[in-house]
Amino acid sequence: MARVKRGVAAHKRHKRLLKSAEGRRGTRSKLIKPAREAQLHAMAYAYAGRKQRKRQMRALWIVRLNAAARQQGLTYGRLISGLKQAGVTLDRKVLADICVRDPITFARIAEVAKAG
Numbered sequence: 001m002a003r004v005k006r007g008v009a010a011h012k013r014h015k016r017l018l019k020s021a022e023g024r025r026g027t028r029s030k031l032i033k034p035a036r037e038a039q040l041h042a043m044a045y046a047y048a049g050r051k052q053r054k055r056q057m058r059a060l061w062i063v064r065l066n067a068a069a070r071q072q073g074l075t076y077g078r079l080i081s082g083l084k085q086a087g088v089t090l091d092r093k094v095l096a097d098i099c100v101r102d103p104i105t106f107a108r109i110a111e112v113a114k115a116g
Helices: 007-020 032-071 076-086 092-101 103-115
Strands: none
Touching (some): 032 092, 032 103, 092 103
């Protein structure tokens, strides 16, 4: 059976790795082993970051809603509770967008929450 030489495949894999490592400092962008290690860390951080972004956005929406609710004489908790009792099914993302872009509409929603 013929001998398989893997130099071409390894070279292609190394080139792809070094291409993704462009912009890193020092040997992390030049040598294979440090570049591979840096890439593994980068991918792990990217994965975790995608989860953290969701938490951070929800926290931002809540902060914005709390500030807007307090301008209407409510707290965030009372706003959410009142909207649930009134049967309003807008989520925090949409509510935060409304309070930033259209304060008049948010004032009406706050009135519904006060009544509900």
